[in-house]
Amino acid sequence: MVMTIERGVRDVSRAPRSRRGGVAHRLTPWFFLLPYLVLFGGFVVLPAVLGLWISLHRWDYTMPVQPFVGIENYIALFNPESRTSGLFWNSMRATGIFTLFSVPLLLVIPLGVALLMNRKFPGRNFFRAIYFAPYVLGVAVIGVMWRYLLDNNIGLVNYMLGTVGLPDDTAWTTSVPAAWVALVGVTVWWTLGYNSVIYLAALQDVPAELYEAAKVDGANKWQQFVHVTLPGLRPILSFVTIITLIASANMFGQSYLMTEGGPGRETRTAIYQIAETGLRNFQMGSAAAMSYVLTLFLIVLSVIVFWLFRERKEKQVSTREAQR
Amino acid sequence: MSNPQARPRRLAVAAGAAALLMITGCSGGGAGPQGAAPEFTGEYTGPEVTLSYWNGFTGGDGPFMQQMVDEFNAEHDNITVESNTMQWADFYQRLPAAVTAGEGPDVGVMHLDQLATMAARNVILPLDDLAGGLELTEDDFTEEVWDAAIYNDQRYGIPLDVHSLAMYYNTEHFAAAGITEAPTDEASFADALAKLKAAGYEQPFWMPSLWPAHLMELSLLWQFGGEPYSLDSPEATFDSEAGVQGLTWMRSMVDEGYSPSDVAADSQYIAFKNGETSITWDGIWQINDLTDSGLPFAAAPIPTIGDEPAVWANSHHFFLPRQDDEDKLAAAQVFIAWMSEHSGDWAGSGLIPARLSVRDSGVLDGMVQQTIAEQIDNMRFLPPIPGIGSVQVETLEIAVSSAVLGQQTPEEALSSAADEAAELMEENEAAFGG
Numbered sequence: 001m002v003m004t005i006e007r008g009v010r011d012v013s014r015a016p017r018s019r020r021g022g023v024a025h026r027l028t029p030w031f032f033l034l035p036y037l038v039l040f041g042g043f044v045v046l047p048a049v050l051g052l053w054i055s056l057h058r059w060d061y062t063m064p065v066q067p068f069v070g071i072e073n074y075i076a077l078f079n080p081e082s083r084t085s086g087l088f089w090n091s092m093r094a095t096g097i098f099t100l101f102s103v104p105l106l107l108v109i110p111l112g113v114a115l116l117m118n119r120k121f122p123g124r125n126f127f128r129a130i131y132f133a134p135y136v137l138g139v140a141v142i143g144v145m146w147r148y149l150l151d152n153n154i155g156l157v158n159y160m161l162g163t164v165g166l167p168d169d170t171a172w173t174t175s176v177p178a179a180w181v182a183l184v185g186v187t188v189w190w191t192l193g194y195n196s197v198i199y200l201a202a203l204q205d206v207p208a209e210l211y212e213a214a215k216v217d218g219a220n221k222w223q224q225f226v227h228v229t230l231p232g233l234r235p236i237l238s239f240v241t242i243i244t245l246i247a248s249a250n251m252f253g254q255s256y257l258m259t260e261g262g263p264g265r266e267t268r269t270a271i272y273q274i275a276e277t278g279l280r281n282f283q284m285g286s287a288a289a290m291s292y293v294l295t296l297f298l299i300v301l302s303v304i305v306f307w308l309f310r311e312r313k314e315k316q317v318s319t320r321e322a323q324r
Numbered sequence: 325m326s327n328p329q330a331r332p333r334r335l336a337v338a339a340g341a342a343a344l345l346m347i348t349g350c351s352g353g354g355a356g357p358q359g360a361a362p363e364f365t366g367e368y369t370g371p372e373v374t375l376s377y378w379n380g381f382t383g384g385d386g387p388f389m390q391q392m393v394d395e396f397n398a399e400h401d402n403i404t405v406e407s408n409t410m411q412w413a414d415f416y417q418r419l420p421a422a423v424t425a426g427e428g429p430d431v432g433v434m435h436l437d438q439l440a441t442m443a444a445r446n447v448i449l450p451l452d453d454l455a456g457g458l459e460l461t462e463d464d465f466t467e468e469v470w471d472a473a474i475y476n477d478q479r480y481g482i483p484l485d486v487h488s489l490a491m492y493y494n495t496e497h498f499a500a501a502g503i504t505e506a507p508t509d510e511a512s513f514a515d516a517l518a519k520l521k522a523a524g525y526e527q528p529f530w531m532p533s534l535w536p537a538h539l540m541e542l543s544l545l546w547q548f549g550g551e552p553y554s555l556d557s558p559e560a561t562f563d564s565e566a567g568v569q570g571l572t573w574m575r576s577m578v579d580e581g582y583s584p585s586d587v588a589a590d591s592q593y594i595a596f597k598n599g600e601t602s603i604t605w606d607g608i609w610q611i612n613d614l615t616d617s618g619l620p621f622a623a624a625p626i627p628t629i630g631d632e633p634a635v636w637a638n639s640h641h642f643f644l645p646r647q648d649d650e651d652k653l654a655a656a657q658v659f660i661a662w663m664s665e666h667s668g669d670w671a672g673s674g675l676i677p678a679r680l681s682v683r684d685s686g687v688l689d690g691m692v693q694q695t696i697a698e699q700i701d702n703m704r705f706l707p708p709i710p711g712i713g714s715v716q717v718e719t720l721e722i723a724v725s726s727a728v729l730g731q732q733t734p735e736e737a738l739s740s741a742a743d744e745a746a747e748l749m750e751e752n753e754a755a756f757g758g
Contacts, residue, residue, distance in 0.1 A: 061420075061421070062420040062421075153584050153586070153591050173589070260534060262534070262722075263533075263726065263731055264731060282420070282445075
């Protein structure tokens with residue numbers, strides 16, 4: 001080690017000026033990247049590699065030995081006879097249900113909100129803040145708050161429904177499908193502000209001339225939306241879709257706090273199951289294997305989304321060319 | 325020219341090697357050397373230390389524990405104890421991780437049924453020397469409380485208290501319904517419910533589907549003569565006739581209209597505090613909370629619904645987490661000793677001191693929990709099987725919840741949960757070496 005440094009120093013001192021400048025020049029971008037690379041390596045790459053390694057063991061970090069079991073943890077996940085696979089696929093199903101219903105709502109409602117907030121009206125900034133406000137709260141706050149609001153016997157929601165003559169005995173947290181309605185509803189209320197802000201920023205980037213040109217061509221509001229606004233939002237749309245998809249697939253806190261995974265294990269999502277397996281039951285190997293299967297699903301989904309958005313773009317270009 | 329380009333590659337190789345080292349280091353070690361507590365001398369004369377003290381007293385017992393800690397700090401110049409209170413469920417999840425990472429507390433309190441698990445996981449240290457120094461003897465404790473802290477012939481916990489479920493009732497409701505005495509068996513309990521209903525308290529006994537529903541089921545199972553787990557083999561027996569009878573009775577409270585359906589987390593307790601329901605079964609750790617709420621209430625032992633009186637109980641034990649700092653270990657022992665000696669004061673928390681000599685000294689006279697403490701011989705504890713805590717969360721609790729919600733019959737729910745429990749217990753036995 002010492003020798004290398006000495007040689008390095010000697011090399012540098014003997015090297016001609018121009019070459020030394022060249023080395024420094026080439027290293028400059030790496031120095032700029034270094035802080036991020038350190039974080040990325042330490043918190044993404046290393047855990048990912050370590051996780052893969054853990055998933056090949058029966059890994060209980062409180063025990064003195066972690067026996068190597070090869071791909072046994074993965075086999076267990078795909079063996080319909082095993083208890084783990086039942087629990088895991090049940091939780092994947094729960095995640096699937098939640099994602100299926102929350103993603104479309106989280107794509108459409110925030111768009112509506114953003115369109116509304118993009119218009120000029122008195123108190124606009126106030127309303128923008130109002131819609132974004134819930135997102136500032138942590139999941140612990142919204143989870144505990146809604147658990148009490150939605151309580152079917154003592155909660156405010158059922159009481160309010162009762163006073164306006166609607167059924168007041170819906171078991172929002174202890175029965176399905178009501179629990180899914182509650183979980184999706186609360187999540188949409190909580191996070192729609194985030195997507196709205198992104199949409200709003202994108203809307204403000206759509207050039208005003210395009211709207212003027214459309215108006216001159218006699219396009220009504222709806223036609224303007226379809227032919228100017230939506231194409232203008234397309235690049236942002238794929239980004240919003242993917243982050244919403246990933247956020248929904250990672251849902252944990254809401255069901256952990258509001259339904260405790262119940263009734264039974266119906267609303268126990270994949271992340272919930274992974275946390276239970278790895279952190280409460282100390283089966284880190286099995287939990288890591290579950291994480292990798294979930295990750296694989298998310299990668300495939302993300303690729304599909306990217307592909308879908310790119311595909312449409314090309315089609316449009318080709319049709320446009322055909323029109324010419 | 326090739327040098328600068330090679331450097332990143334060399335860096336990558338080095339980083340990879342470091343990662344591998346870390347990995348092998350982790351898989352090799354994990355537990356580290358078996359520590360031991362230094363000899364207990366009765367006092368601490370070393371340099372000033374601050375002890376991190378973990379506990380799960382989140383109920384009505386929490387403020388009282390803090391008061392005792394403040395008192396201890398005032399009496400000891402060179403020891404400062406800082407409490408960290410969290411939910412028990414989080415506590416048992418965090419403790420092994422924190423101790424393994426060397427970030428654990430210096431002293432703590434845990435439940436008796438977790439001691440074996442934590443000892444097997446090498447999270448806590450044996451305390452035989454401290455128990456000897458405190459002159460604690462077997463005949464001063466309930467046998468189950470004393471024995472449960474022993475794992476592989478070593479003692480791991482110093483008992484502080486015992487606590488059980490109790491029946492709380494709203495005395496105003498009882499007076500209005502013309503009930504003069506707390507019900508003690510199935511007939512008088514049914515009679516009380518009927519009278520309350522007749523007096524206009526439509527749903528006098530809300531049946532929880534989550535906490536503490538499984539503690540009610542365990543109590544009933546013992547009352548009907550069952551045992552939840554087998555001690556000889558990795559097997560759950562809570563699906564026995566006794567277990568089914570208990571759970572069937574719980575669900576019947578909903579079917580007969582004494583309880584609303586779908587009682588969600590904690591709402592039975594909140595309803596009781598708000599005077600919406602007349603009776604609830606909950607732990608005696610809630611006594612101070614109920615007293616502070618100003619509710620007119622009284623506590624009594626839970627009635628004998630089954631054949632013999634029995635009630636689920638547990639016990640708080642002090643423990644020493646594994647660590648290397650001799651000063652802290654010595655100071656922590658002084659803290660535990662002080663707490664054990666002041667366990668009479670702890671009665672003020674609503675719980676029952678573990679030591680017979682303390683209980684008989686009159687500290688419980690006039691306390692709300694006095695009638696419950698008199699039933700100490702009927703208290704039943706979970707057996708000290710390593711890993712039993714998390715097995716129960718994954719199996720019995722879910723089965724009880726499903727049955728109370730009416731989604732499965734008690735038989736179905738319990739038998740499938742018992743199969744799962746057996747599988748988990750076998751895995752645990754393999755992991756902990758039986």
